[in-house]
Structures are given as C-alpha cells and as structure tokens.
Amino acid sequence: MDIQAHERVLLVDDDPRALKAMSRALAGGGIACVTAGSAGDALALLRSRARIDVVLSDIYMPSMDGIEFLGAVRREFADRPWLQLLLVTGQASVTTAVAAMRLDASDYLIKPVEPTPLREAVGHALARAESIRRVRHTALDTPQAAELQRVAAAVRDLAQELRQADSATTADRGDLRTLHLLQRLQDARESIFRDAVMPEPAWEMLAELMRARLAGQQVSVTSLAMASKSPTTTALRRIEDLLACGLVARVPDPDDRRRTYVELTPEGLARMQLFLEGFGRLVPGPQ
Template sequence: MQADFAYQAAQDSAGCQLAVTIIADRELIRAQLHDDAEAAGFRVIECCTLEDYAQAGIASLGDLLLIDCAQVDAQDMAQLSRLDIRAGKAGAQMVVATSMAALDAVFGCFALSGPQILVDPGRAERVIAIGRALAHVPNLRLRELDEEDRLMLLRLTEQVGQIAMRLERTSPGKSASGGAFRLESPAPAWRGQGEEYLVEAKVRARLPEPALLRRILKARQARARFFDGDLFADPAWDMLLDLAAARGEGLRVSVTSLCIAAGVPATTALRWIGQMVEAGLLLRVQDPEDRRRAFIALADTSAAALANYFAEVGTAELAAV
C-alpha cells in the first residue's frame, strides 16, 4: 500500500487554519509565494499587488503577511507604514522582501511589527522565512519539508540562536560592573561640601579618531581579497567599528551602508542589526526631517565599552585588530 503523505493544514492552538495575505508587484514572485504559502498549510485570503491592496481596503491581514517590494515610491512607503501599524497592533507576522536599492526606504517603514526583512532573496530563503514564521505558532502541525529545506531551516535557526547568545554575553549593559557609565566627580580630586569625604575621579576613555577606525575597518575588509571572506566574517565587530567612526565624524548611518560595512549578505546583516538593537547595543533612530527614514547608531553604553576596550588595548596595537 502506498504511503499517505497528506498533512493537515497549518493550524493555531485553537485548530483554526492559519491565513496569509500576499502582496507582491512582480507576478512571478506573487505566484511563487502563493504556492509556497499553500504548501506550508496556509489559507491564502488575498494575493495582489500593493496598489490593488491599498484600493481594495481589505479588512483582514491574516496571521502572516508576505510582501515583495523591489521598488517603492512615496505612495508605496505610506501604504507599507500603515501595514506596519496594523500588523503591530494585530500581532500578525510579516516577511518583507526588497532590493538593496530600496532597503533604506523599506526599513524605515517598519518600526512596530518587527518583520523579517530579506534582501534580494531566492525562493529557498522565502520558504525558510515562512518556516520561521510558523515556528512562532504554538501547538502547530506542519506539512513535511524535504531534506534540503529541513537542513537549511536548521542552519538558519542555529545561526539566529548563536547571534542571540553571543550578543547576550557581550552586551555592555549587562556587565558585572553595572554598565559603562557611572557618576563621576568634575575634577581629578573633588571634595564634597564640608570636606567630609573625597571622591577620586575616574577618567572616561575616548573613542579613537575616526580616521584610525576607518583604517582598521579597511584593513579587516582587505582580507577578503586574499582569503575566503567567510573565514573572517565578524559582522557585529565590523558594524561597531563603522558606527564608532561615524559617531566621531558626526555622520548618520543608513541601514544599507551598515549592511555593506558588515561584510556579509544583506539579509544576514539585517538579522545581526535586529538582534543588536534588541540587545541594546545599537539604536534605531528616526530621521527628524523624514519620519519614513530610519538610521542606526551606537548606544551610549556600546560607545563607552568600545572606548574602554581601545584604551586597554592601546593605540599602537589597534591597526592589528
């Protein structure tokens, strides 16, 4: 007798089939997303372009929202921002695919819903993102993945877990000393009123000059010309160096620029950025002149931790870092 490989639809803990809304301007991608969502057990409640979705005024988002927007204009950005607010309030999960050219604009639209953002993804990456979304649904029964998809999902899960653990260990806000900032006296030896006690000042370390940080970053990136870049991939450190230099230069750093500095694929860099923001190492800063844009900056505790590190290592050794 032939084995029965039919699996039940993806359901929530109440036994209701999960629903998905698909918004994609490219017809081929829209068809692929439709097939992949159905294969994962979702019920597709809408599959259309962003313009059609905006005009239809559809009430329900479903449990998952899949968006593909390789190019966006001002009207698209306004619609994406509205979807971000709705998904954030409804608790719907989002997977947003875009291009490197549109990344800054798209990233700025999503401040509430915490979507998975993919940059120029292949179909396998989209499938894995759907799998990650399913992993957040309790008591879920899935259709079977083939061995290749299973291994890719396992590797992705391990990667995200490793990022989270590494950041938890290195977050300066959780150091045993209670953080990098503390109340200090205004002079090397300051005596309080009445001279009952003496407070010895601790000199606060300063970040190295931006030009030196840029040279260090450039030297690190040059290794990829002679060796496999994966051998030296350390996106968190490269992003910290880039943001520290920008801080000294008084420059704002876009998410696209930071992804390039990370030296890893943009989608991977975005995972690191998301985890580092969550860990308090980085800050998402809204552009005061255009609320649709957002920049990434060092948290003060991260800047202080970097300054203390470089002060301990010494400037003579910095170029070899």
Template sequence: MNPPGNSIRDEASIDVLVVDDDAATLEELIEYLSKAGLRCQGAADGWAALEKMAAGVRADVVVSDLRMPELSGMQFAERLRLLKDGKRPEIIFVSGHAGFDDAVEAIRMGARDMLTKPVDGARLVRAVKSAKLIRQMQHAQSPASGEAAPATVRAPRADATPVDPVLRRREALKELKAIRRDRSAHFPADLFSDPCWEMLLDLYDARLAAEEVTVTSLGAASGVPLTTALRRMEALQAHGLIDRVEDRGDKRRTIMRLTEQGLRAVENFFEAYLGRRNR
C-alpha cells in the first residue's frame, strides 16, 4: 500500500536524470543518489538525455555535466527551457572547471545549483532533494489572490521629542538582525534559505555606514551556495532594487548597492515596521 498522499509512479517517471560523458563519473553520481533512495537514470551526453526524454522519460531533476562534447551542458539546458513549465525539470550543473561567468550563465539558464568536481556526495543529495522539493511545491501552489492592504504609519505625537530617523532605522535593523540570530539558533537554517531579504538588509546596513559591499562578500554573507546567491541577486536586479557598480579603484571587484527605488522600499518598510511597533 502507498503512503497517504503518494501516487504510484510509472516506470518512465524518475527523480533524477544524470548526464555526464565520463562513464566513471556518471556511475559515481548515480550511486550517490541511488543510495539516498532516489530513482535515477543515466545518459552519456546531452543528446542521449534528450532522446530519453523524447521517449517519455520524465525527471524531476536533471544533474548535468557542464563540459560535454557536441552538446554542452548550457546548450542542453537551453533545449530544456523549450519545455512547458509543468514538464521542465529542475537542473543542477556539475563541473571541474566552472568560473564566475559560468555560474552567472547557469543562473540565466535557470539552474538551481552548480557543484564542483570531485562532487561531494552528501552535498549532491542535498541539492537534488532541495530542487525536487521546490518543484513539488511549485506544482502544489495555487495562485494567490488579492493584495495586502498598505500598512498605516502612526503619526508622531505633537509633544514627542524628535528622533533622528536614521538612528531609529539603525535600531530597527539591529532588532531584525537579532531576530535572525535567534531564529537560526532555534530552527534549521535551510527552512529560511532564500537570502533576498538578508541581502537587502545587509546592503541597507552598508548604506547607513557608508561602506561598500562586493558581489563576493554579499554572496558569502548570504549563507547559501554562490550560484543561489547570484541567482537571487539577479532577481533583485530585475526588480530594480539593487545594482552592480564597477569598482574604479580595483577593476577586479564589482560593488553591489541599493538603487534609489530599493532604498525607498527598505526605508518605507522600516517606517511601517516602526510605526506598527510603536502603536
């Protein structure tokens, strides 16, 4: 008997399709995943993987080598993007020679992660299970309706002593960071793995302190894999909240800053937060 909520999956439906032109690596990756209880199939290259999918094989996640002859991992991912959302698997890249540009391109291809070779088995299993869970959650979610009503900011009393708004926001920022530390002490970190909000707070903190934040340091402070951090930075940029600026003093560095729109959004949040707290 199947557990409640689970349906019988047909033989063509698997958890992971592993794609690598190196036979030893392919076998190793499949072994890691199979030992974790995941249903896997392997393909010797991107073309073989596409043939399997055309024949009806459906995978929740694809783990693909980045460097492959004839059809590279990026070209393979480009073809996967042509599939409808409900049929498009999550993709994780593995590579022994990936650089920063590769990571950025992987994000644009919609990759969930990029792992370096030799691949750590435990990390691979975590990445695949996380991607599989995201896919399941996306399928289960229904469109949300309605919008939240705007927060009402309480007007200050006429006889109240004026307080420097920057100091008030700094205090609120300290509170939120303390809440984050307390949360991390009592809950598993991967329950709160999306770093967007933390990135915005860190950039705002740097803005108040007149400090610069590089892409590398912002990604490292986010507490998630670099590819995940870069993907979320891309999302924040797409919404016009942050921007990249070349460091004139060091051409190798890229600075991340809040845009004026991002700064207004964060400060409006703090005003609403402080107004609600002081009611």
C-alpha cells in the first residue's frame, strides 16, 4: 500500500515505544506521520508544517500535558480551524470527556490503542480536515459562497435563539422558529458542507436531542445511536460520556421498562449554543 507523500498527521507522546507502535499501525493503513516527544517539539513542527491536519496527543506528558498542549494548539493556530485533535488516554474519565468536547476534539482513544481503531479514527479526522479546508477555500464570488453566508446567518440566528431560550417559559412560537432554524442548518450541512461541519458523534446527538425537544418528541437510546451516524459501539460510548458530563439525562419509558429515552439538559443546551457560536469559523468571508 502506498504511503501518503506528505505527512499530515502529528503524533505526540513522551514514550518512544508508543510513538513507534502508532507510527507503524498508521503506516499499515497507508497513513504517513511525523512524531514529537514533547509538546514544545510538536508546536515547533506545527509552526513549520502548515500541511499537518491531524494532531494525536497522549494526555499524560511531563512539562505540558496533552490537554494543555491541545489547548495551546487551538489558541496559536486559530487560523487553522481544520486542525483535528485526538486524545489518547490510559483511562476513560468524565474529565477526559469534558476536555475533549471543550477542545472540539475529533475523538479520544483508550490505551492500548489497537491498530484498526487508530487507523479509523485518524482516517476520519483526515477526511474531515480536508473537507473543512475545501469549505474555507471556497471562492467568495461563487454561488456556493453566497449560500454559505446564508447558512452562517441562520447559525447566528439559532445561537441567539438558544441564548434567549428558557426551557420552562419559551413560547411555542419561539420553539417553532428555533426548530425551523435548526432544520435549515441540518439541511444545509447535508447538501453543502457534507462531512466538513458534521459534528462528531457527541455533537450530532446533541443536535438530534435539540430537534426532538423543540418538536415535543422523545428519543430512545437506540434512535440516538443511529442519529450519531457512527458505529454502534462508538455511539453508545458517547452517550455514556454525555450522561457522565450532565449534558443529557435518561428518562425511563413508563409504559415499557425495556425502553429508555434520552433528553437534553440545560447544560447540554448551553453546549449547543457554544458549538453554534464557534461554527462560523468554518465559513469563508466576512461574518
């Protein structure tokens, strides 16, 4: 299998054995990478190699841990919204899940990382980065760019609606308007952005729960997993993450003990607002 000519993946870990194992696993899938043994070395590589699209970092490193490092990447390279961040941790925790969402991380992987899940996660991140690059580089004088600006306006309106929303007092008319804006965003995302702005499973689930809340519908665990557009095992893990973070809550079906519904919490609503407000980074041209 041919290896990519240009390294678009940066692996960061203070353990040389871990770097070697992950590099070998990615090479087996035709994915070339460059490695760094510290956060400082990784930042230097990012400054000199603008073609890097994916950064995969271990959480526990001396000097600067993975969370701090990826936060620094987001701040210093804010002009590269296509950069995809992945975390590697030896133990799943609520703290890890929250940090991953705050960093808009593509995924986080649990050690020991098997070759196939690693290649799948990195491959997905590469595809998403490439499509975000295409969106960002859309010529401003094209019909597509004009549509992107219309979508960006809808996103701003939706974020404003969510800021003003009160789960206990929002009027039906306001709910219908917000539902219309959310549907417009979903339709545009499918037809124009495709996977470029497709949130990772956790965000996709939050969007589906927001839609259901506004429409007065209930969403089962099974339906929510399907809405995530990800493998069932990944979707179920993300649902547990959202539950642990307090972004969603389980609601038992009083008529069927075998069925459990999931609903958005006020904190989940706030996260959706933050996501929408950051969405505009992907749209080229003036906001």
